[in-house]
Each structure stands twice: as C-alpha cells, then as structure tokens.
Amino acid sequence: MLTIATGNKAVAAAVKEVRPEVIAAYPITPQTEIVEQIAEYVTSGELDSRYIPVESEHSAMAACIGASITGARTFTATSSHGLAYMHEMVNWAAGARLPIVMANVNRALGPGWNVWAEHTDSFQERDTGWLQVYVSTVQEAYDTALMAFRIAEHKDVLLPVMVNLDGFVLSHSMQSLETVTPGDFVPPLHLPHAIDVTNPAGYGTLTGPDEHFKFRWEIEQAMRKSVRVIADTERDFAERFGRQYGVAEEYRYEDADVVVIAMGTLGKEAEVAVDLLRNEGVKAGSLRVRWLRPFPELDLSGRDIVVIDRDYSFGFGGVLAHSLMAKSRIEPYSVIAGLGGQEVTFDDIAGFVRDRTPGSETWFGVKGNV
Amino acid sequence: MTEIPKEEYILKCTSACAGCPSSLILRYVLKAAGPDTVLVVPACCTSVIQGIYPNTALNVPVYNVAFAAAAACASGMSEAFRKAGKKTSVIVYAGDGGTVDIGIQALSGAFERETDFLYICYDNEAYGNTGMQRSGSTPVGARTTTTPGGKTHAKKDIDAIVAAHNPSYLATACAAYPQDLFKKVGKALSLRGSKFIHVLAPCPPGWRFSSEMTVEMGKLAVKSGIWILYERESGKVTINGPSKAAMIKPVPLEDYLSGQGRFKGISQKAIDALKSQAEQRAKHLQKEAEGIC
Numbered sequence: 001m002l003t004i005a006t007g008n009k010a011v012a013a014a015v016k017e018v019r020p021e022v023i024a025a026y027p028i029t030p031q032t033e034i035v036e037q038i039a040e041y042v043t044s045g046e047l048d049s050r051y052i053p054v055e056s057e058h059s060a061m062a063a064c065i066g067a068s069i070t071g072a073r074t075f076t077a078t079s080s081h082g083l084a085y086m087h088e089m090v091n092w093a094a095g096a097r098l099p100i101v102m103a104n105v106n107r108a109l110g111p112g113w114n115v116w117a118e119h120t121d122s123f124q125e126r127d128t129g130w131l132q133v134y135v136s137t138v139q140e141a142y143d144t145a146l147m148a149f150r151i152a153e154h155k156d157v158l159l160p161v162m163v164n165l166d167g168f169v170l171s172h173s174m175q176s177l178e179t180v181t182p183g184d185f186v187p188p189l190h191l192p193h194a195i196d197v198t199n200p201a202g203y204g205t206l207t208g209p210d211e212h213f214k215f216r217w218e219i220e221q222a223m224r225k226s227v228r229v230i231a232d233t234e235r236d237f238a239e240r241f242g243r244q245y246g247v248a249e250e251y252r253y254e255d256a257d258v259v260v261i262a263m264g265t266l267g268k269e270a271e272v273a274v275d276l277l278r279n280e281g282v283k284a285g286s287l288r289v290r291w292l293r294p295f296p297e298l299d300l301s302g303r304d305i306v307v308i309d310r311d312y313s314f315g316f317g318g319v320l321a322h323s324l325m326a327k328s329r330i331e332p333y334s335v336i337a338g339l340g341g342q343e344v345t346f347d348d349i350a351g352f353v354r355d356r357t358p359g360s361e362t363w364f365g366v367k368g369n370v
Numbered sequence: 371m372t373e374i375p376k377e378e379y380i381l382k383c384t385s386a387c388a389g390c391p392s393s394l395i396l397r398y399v400l401k402a403a404g405p406d407t408v409l410v411v412p413a414c415c416t417s418v419i420q421g422i423y424p425n426t427a428l429n430v431p432v433y434n435v436a437f438a439a440a441a442a443c444a445s446g447m448s449e450a451f452r453k454a455g456k457k458t459s460v461i462v463y464a465g466d467g468g469t470v471d472i473g474i475q476a477l478s479g480a481f482e483r484e485t486d487f488l489y490i491c492y493d494n495e496a497y498g499n500t501g502m503q504r505s506g507s508t509p510v511g512a513r514t515t516t517t518p519g520g521k522t523h524a525k526k527d528i529d530a531i532v533a534a535h536n537p538s539y540l541a542t543a544c545a546a547y548p549q550d551l552f553k554k555v556g557k558a559l560s561l562r563g564s565k566f567i568h569v570l571a572p573c574p575p576g577w578r579f580s581s582e583m584t585v586e587m588g589k590l591a592v593k594s595g596i597w598i599l600y601e602r603e604s605g606k607v608t609i610n611g612p613s614k615a616a617m618i619k620p621v622p623l624e625d626y627l628s629g630q631g632r633f634k635g636i637s638q639k640a641i642d643a644l645k646s647q648a649e650q651r652a653k654h655l656q657k658e659a660e661g662i663c
Contacts, residue, residue, distance in 0.1 A: 059479055062442035066433070069433060200405075200432075202428065
C-alpha cells in the first residue's frame with residue numbers, strides 16, 4: 001500500500017508486520033514517535049504484543065533479554081543517551097546470542113544537550129557484537145527493519161540487529177512509503193537455546209578463562225556468516241518486493257574518479273552533490289555504507305576517496321574514515337561534518353570534493369583546523 | 371506440620387561457603403516453587419554458588435543477568451511466558467546490594483507495573499560476593515571492608531519502599547525459619563502480580579561468626595527483635611509467631627551483637643541507634659497489625 005510516513009512511523013509499521021511478542025521501550029527524543037505509534041497499535045488491537053513501558057533504557061534492554069530467552073520475538077527503540085545508558089545490556093544481548101531488533105535514532109550525546117543527528121551514539125556500540133545497519137530514506141527504514149528480524153533470527157546468526165536512522169533529518173521527515181505484506185518473508189522464530197523448564201540449564205553462568213574466549217569466537221563466526229545471510233535476505237526481499245540496497249549503495253560509481261563515502265542521510269545528500277559535480281565535468285560518484293557491522297569489504301583502489309564522518313573518536317579520528325583506511329587500504333580525505341545536526345548540504349559536499357587533500361582530515365565549519 | 375517436599379533443586383557440590391544461608395534459603399524457596407520455575411539471578415553470591423560453566427548445581431533454569439537488571443529482565447520474561455500461555459513462576463533471587471542499591475530502579479519499575487513475579491532479596495547486609503563491602507542494607511555500627519570503623523548510617527528500609535508500591539504480597543523471613551519461609555513462598559506464588567520476600571541471611575564469613583552458628587544467629591536476630599517476621603497482604607499486616615513472642619519478651623540485643631565479629635568494638639551510640647530503630651519498627655508494625663495506621 002502506498003502511503004506517506006516519517007522514518008519513525010515507517011519503523012513502527014514494519015514492527016507491526018512482524019508482530020513481536022514483547023516490546024519494551026522508554027521514550028527519548030527523537031525516537032518517541034516509534035514507541036508512541038507502537039503503543040497505539042497495541043491499544044487499538046492492531047498489534048497483539050505485550051508492551052512493557054519500562055522505567056529506563058537499561059531496563060528496556062533487560063526486559064527484551066528476559067523475553068527473548070524464552071524464545072519470544074522482541075523489539076525496542078532508543079537514541080543517544082538512552083543507548084549509552086543501556087550499554088551494559090547491549091553487550092549482554094549479543095553475548096547471550098539473542099536476536100533482539102532495536103531501532104536507534106541517531107543523536108548526539110551531551111553535554112551540552114543536543115537532540116540532532118550524529119552517529120557517535122551507535123558507533124560507541126560497534127564492538128558489542130550487534131549487527132548495525134544505517135538507512136537513508138523512509139522506505140529504506142521500513143524495508144531494513146523487516147529484514148533485520150529475519151537476519152537476526154537466522155540460525156547462522158542469532159545476534160541482535162540495530163537499525164539506525166538519523167534523528168529528525170529522517171526520523172521526522174515525511175516521504176512516500178510502500179508497505180508490504182511480508183507473509184513468510186520473516187519466518188517464525190526458533191531460538192535453539194530458549195529456556196525449557198523440562199530441561200533446566202544455567203544461562204550466563206560463571207565462565208572461566210578456559211571457556212570465555214570460545215563464546216567470543218562463536219560471536220565472530222556468526223558475524224562472518226551474517227554476510228551471506230544479509231545478502232540472501234536482500235536478494236529474497238528484492239524478488240518479493242522489488243527493492244534492493246546492498247551492503248553499500250553505489251551511485252554513479254562505476255566510472256568515478258572521485259568517490260564520496262558517507263552513511264545515513266548524508267550518503268543520500270552526497271548523490272545530489274555527485275550530480276552537481278558531474279554537470280561540472282568532474283567524474284564523481286558516491287558510496288553509501290549501510291552496514292557498519294559486519295563491516296563491508298570494499299575495493300576502492302584507483303580512485304580519490306572523500307569520507308564524511310558524522311562521528312568522531314577523540315585522539316584518533318573519524319571512525320568510518322579510519323575503518324576504511326584499515327580495511328580497504330586507502331588514503332582518504334577525511335571530513336568531519338554534521339555533528340549534532342550541523343547542516344551539510346549537497347553544495348557543501350561538492351565543496352569537500354573540490355577542495356580535497358588526500359591523506360588529511362578537516363572539520364567542516366572550523367577555520368584553520370587541519 | 372507443613373509438608374515440605376523431598377525433591378531437591380539444589381544439587382550437591384555447590385561452591386557455597388560452609389554454613390551459607392543463601393543456599394539454605396534457596397533450597398526452601400525452590401522446594402516451595404517446584405520445577406515450573408525460572409530463577410533470574412543478578413550478580414550476587416548465588417552467581418558463584420550455582421557453579422562454573424559447563425556445570426550448574428541448580429535443577430531449574432537459571433538466567434544470570436547484570437547487576438542492576440534482575441527485576442527488568444524478569445518483567446520481560448514474565449510477559450513472554452504469559453503471552454505464550456505459560457504459568458511458569460519467574461523468581462528473582464537477588465542479594466541486598468542488587469536489591470536496595472543498584473537494582474532498586476528496576477525493582478521499583480517492575481512493581482509499579484504490577485509485573486507477575488516474585489522478588490526474593492536474601493539479605494546478608496553487605497556486598498558478600500566481592501568480599502563484604504557496605505551496602506545500603508548494612509546496619510549502623512557494622513564493620514565492613516569499606517566501613518572499617520563501623521557504618522555510620524542506618525540500614526535502608528527497603529520493605530517500606532516496596533510496600534509503598536502496594537504489592538500483592540510482601541513478607542519478611544529468615545534463614546533460621548525454613549518452614550515459615552516455605553509457606554510464604556507458596557503463598558506468594560499463589561497470587562498474581564508483584565510479590566516481595568525479604569529474607570535475613572546471617573553470613574558466617576561476612577558477619578564473622580563460626581559457620582555452625584548460622585541458624586542460631588538467625589534465631590537471635592528474630593528473638594532480639596532486630597529482625598521482625600511479618601506479612602503484608604492487601605495492606606493488612608500480620609506479625610508472625612516468633613516475632614510476636616519476641617515483642618513480649620525479647621532477648622537482649624547485645625546477645626545478637628556480641629556473637630558477631632562485625633560488631634566488635636561497636637559504640638554505645640550505635641547500639642542505642644540499633645535498639646531505637648528496632649523499637650520504632652516494632653511499634654509501627656504493631657499499630658499496622660492492629661489496624662491503627
């Protein structure tokens with residue numbers, strides 16, 4: 001059905017289709033619309049879920065963990081400080097191999113208080129064992145949320161998945177949305193280690209130095225296997241519903257001499273910049289990285305690369321730029337832009353390309369910053 | 371006489387200390403709860419007592435979870451079981467630190483939402499698992515590794531805090547009175563909604579008394595009136611037999627204190643404070659039991 005929706009409502013609509021048994025959430029700007037919409041669905045009877053209005057994000061993830069280990073499908077949503085507050089349980093969810101799906105509406109962390117888009121919140125969770133995907137449109141938010149459940153719950157993965165969408169720029173923007181009837185696209189969840197009172201077991205028991213690393217290795221094995229599961233899920237989604245995104249979405253990429261790499265909505269804005277530059281005769285292209293974990297293997301050789309990071313690791317650099325430097329062995333022009341909702345237009349991005357100095361870093365809007 | 375089932379849900383070879391009240395309490399909790407039970411255990415002595423992976427000394431499923439998360443985790447578990455049409459009892463088994471300090475927010479949230487579960491706090495009045503540091507539940511005057519001169523603040527009244535949530539059932543119990551505990555767990559699990567049982571757990575290494583004295587120390591706590599056995603159902607308070615007797619003719623509090631190394635050298639001021647707190651609590655509960663307040 002064709003409709004219009006915000007990014008937040010698109011996520012809620014996708015959640016309604018896959019019918020989690022338990023949803024636990026705590027409100028935080030700019031995620032609130034997701035949990036309000038889900039509460040509406042549950043109250044009206046459109047969604048037959050147990051909705052737990054917890055008293056904190058730490059408890060939201062703890063409640064999802066408690067529900068998930070019984071074999072129930074679970075969902076939560078958060079943002080920024082909420083994600084930071086639940087950090088302990090974010091680790092626990094992955095370590096316990098629970099296929100929880102969470103929407104994170106990307107927002108800066110304080111101080112000072114800032115409710116606008118930045119990726120630092122979810123980037124700080126990148127080593128927890130969660131799969132992480134970043135979307136750029138309302139449609140993509142909906143489609144990716146649907147796919148997230150199937151990927152998380154796949155027997156070769158059984159890891160939680162975080163779907164990230166930029167605060168306000170996407171969470172509160174209205175765009176057209178084609179909803180689908182997923183049918184058996186997301187099959188029923190079968191959790192092999194679900195609690196069974198007829199076969200009692202200890203979960204998360206004290207685990208010594210001779211055993212702990214084996215569980216960590218299994219998480220990494222699942223993370224590696226998830227690459228194929230993501231690809232298969234995307235392929236099946238495309239066959240059924242006609243849309244495909246890829247691990248990283250290319251735009252006028254094939255013959256490009258210079259490529260802008262970004263994530264989330266800035267990755268979409270970069271496409272407009274590419275058109276602008278092409279009109280000027282610059283053979284530009286863009287690549288929008290969708291999956292942060294597992295991190296994509298990208299062949300970027302033979303091109304100039306401009307990486308935009310809407311995040312920063314102090315004393316280190318832009319996380320996306322440095323990840324690509326390590327994984328794809330490139331020397332990009334690293335631009336730090338869009339922190340805390342700083343406006344970055346296609347004109348600005350075209351400017352980054354024109355002014356690029358490979359191997360250096362610059363902070364957009366800060367003078368004499370190199 | 372109460373019939374206590376022969377079935378054991380704590381298998382042999384736990385890693386508990388000699389004379390451990392926590393495993394004694396849990397033994398009777400599980401006898402009352404039976405096999406259709408899941409324990410949710412935050413960081414506490416029971417995290418260790420149950421054994422090391424791949425072994426477990428407990429014969430019911432145990433979900434170990436982060437320190438602050440027990441009541442919230444149980445919320446999700448309870449909702450998921452009820453959604454699936456299962457009556458499985460969800461029991462949080464947490465120490466005093468995980469209850470009155472770091473876990474209090476999740477506990478409050480779960481009780482406010484009337485989560486269908488039983489929360490049991492076994493209270494050895496300090497962080498036992500990490501080597502006896504003070505908790506909010508440590509009584510005034512008690513020496514712990516972080517209060518080497520004796521604690522200067524009073525024990526937090528967690529029962530009053532939980533009572534303010536108007537739970538379906540609230541009771542205190544003591545490791546030294548297993549039949550009383552068994553009955554209270556059975557009663558709690560027969561009711562829907564949020565239930566709380568606060569069990570005093572005299573801890574030989576933590577309180578510094580000999581390990582064969584656990585039951586004796588628990589009895590002295592009740593007989594001296596420092597620990598009162600009572601139940602609170604639908605706002606009605608019932609003081610249980612042993613504590614009724616203690617209110618008429620208590621043994622001197624000094625008999626309880628002098629047997630414990632943690633109170634060695636306690637000041638008269640701290641003893642007076644302990645006595646005064648115990649008296650006030652007794653008076654208040656008596657009034658409530660008589661329906662006066």
